[in-house]
Amino acid sequence: MKILVTGGSGQLGSYLLEELCDGHEVRSIDIRMPSIECNKRLVSNVDIRDPVGAARACDGVEAVVHAAAQVSVEKSIQDPRMDADVNVIGTLSMLKASADADVRKFVYISSAAVYGDPRHLPVDEDHPKHPKSFYGVSKLAAEAYVQAFAECRGLNYIIVRPFNFYSPRADPKSPYSGVITKFVERAKEGSPLLIEGDGEQTRDFIHAKDVARMIRMAVESSARDVTLNCGSGQATSINDLAETLSALRGGLRIEHVKSRVGDIRHSVSDVTLAKKVLGFQSKITLEQGLSSFL
Template sequence: VTPRHQSAEGKVQITDIRDTSEMIAQLQGAEAVIHTAAQVSVQKSLEDPLYDVDINVMGTVSVLKAAIAAKVKKFIFISSAAVYGNPLSTPVNELHPVNPLSVYGTSKLAAENYVRMFENTYGLQTVIIRPFNFYSPRAEVDSPYSGVISKFIDCAAHNKPIIINGDGQQTRDFLHAQDVSKMIYTALESEVSGVTFNCGSGQAVSIEDLAKKVAKLASNKIEIQHGEPRNADIRYSVADVQLARDLLDFHTSITLEEGLQELFDASNQLSAKISMSMQ
């Protein structure tokens, strides 16, 4: 939330996004909303689809309604590449048909439709951003927000085998969280409205190759093993990011190799601190 008259730096207010009245109160004086709140676990969405819909669809509608009531000017919605499902071709551009494989992807797509409707009906300026596979050194390995990179890095840092779900030939488009934030900020500051953007690097990396890159970071030899494939797992995924380049002049600033090294170093530093505290 960006206030009109004062800086929001350091101010955190915990509010249930489904509580529309409280959201209206919190959005008073805000110029823009960056809506990232969501149930993000694909597996949990399959196990409890009602909860997934409640948070991702009803929660989004609640925030949209609050934004209109508080006279917010711009609404940035963070969706997901999961809305595409298994691509018919790659790289995937924003005009590719949407056919989500999971409840999570379906709920994100439904929320997107509500975002567009609120722009068309109420005149709210909106931008939808579809991140592909982003990663961050701040991600906790056990969190549903953490993806395959965090899990692989944790294994390498602790000299444990890296477990690949399936044959490892599935591909992903990995992007550092700093670059995701960069796109969000650029979209927020731009005059662009009514546009959906892919948020990715534009580079396809197989899970097998990712595991090898991570294993090379460790001083000891890390074994790579294969487990059962995950349910509703997309086979191939890579973003076409030309639209973001054209309209937002967006370019990634952190390579995958740089990002992996950063995460590996951070994990080792954390392990060292924990070890020292236990002595």
């Protein structure tokens, strides 16, 4: 299958290119070049908001995986217009180009941020959507456009909502990197791991490689017009995460600092539907995933 991946220079995009290249003809667009050497020949410098570039990228393509996005919650709060421009207008541009090119399937990488504070656990796909940030709003608005393109233009879609994914390819210098990346960086420099609050808050961590594998299954499956959570289905407390990393490193100092205002207390995905529709289950345990950093 000929597949276009947007955001191929990003963390998830880099695993997607590796996963999909095995058996498919893959190309990608991004506004920066990839750091992974073998992906460099696959990525062209195109902004998803550029309709001409998007149309050219979609020409002759059978499936589009749209992973490019402005991914920072903090940046979305500082500059909601920029966030909406990339995540809503950019998605709209990719949808229009895909429909015009008669693309058979559009796989949109959304986010668990669309749910906001969980009202019940685990969080299933029908859980109410009350995003707590402009980032969550822009991802939810983009989902609505994806669904409207199915109605108005007959574009088949699968929406994937990842929970917290991680990998050694997340940018450690980014102030917006996730807790695992932050912990690993501090462990490497010999600094104590800083836990915000009591550490009993939970998250659903999944390795980016597993996320890429689920997206491959979504591209290849005959399923259409469905929205699926993507997680491990396991709730891990930040205390347990710190202890696991400490055990792998032969002991680390752990300190508690002030909790973050507005932080979600517990989050874990209901992964029943992804298993039913695609047969997907995450394979990489947190311990295996953390070992790959060290």
